[in-house]
Amino acid sequence: MSLPTRQIGGHKAAINNPNVSDEAKEHSRQAIEELEAQPETQETRAGYEEDKDEVRQNAGYKATMKNPNVSEEAKEHAKEILEERGAI
Numbered sequence: 001m002s003l004p005t006r007q008i009g010g011h012k013a014a015i016n017n018p019n020v021s022d023e024a025k026e027h028s029r030q031a032i033e034e035l036e037a038q039p040e041t042q043e044t045r046a047g048y049e050e051d052k053d054e055v056r057q058n059a060g061y062k063a064t065m066k067n068p069n070v071s072e073e074a075k076e077h078a079k080e081i082l083e084e085r086g087a088i
Contacts, residue, residue, distance in 0.1 A: 004041040008032055058087045 011028035014020045020028075035041055061078040064070050082088040 003044050004035045004038055005044050008035050008041070011035075054085070058082060058085065061087075 011032050014028045015025050061082050064078040065075050065082075079088070
């Protein structure tokens with residue numbers, strides 16, 4: 001069986017797909033609610049957080065600050081996080 005987070009992603013894609021019927025979209029909404037309530041989903045997400053390398057995250061935030069296609073709000077958010085981490 002696939003990871004619950006992957007299943008949720010598939011259902012979110014179905015909800016946003018204009019070629020999917022309203023009935024199928026409603027089914028996906030219900031499935032997301034059920035999957036979100038499962039302990040396995042929370043455990044999987046916690047594992048993702050543990051695997052993240054802070055150095056790579058900081059590099060992404062620094063890139064955000066220099067990207068001309070990013071909103072000022074996003075740049076400010078990235079700057080705040082980097083300041084909290086002592087990375088700038």
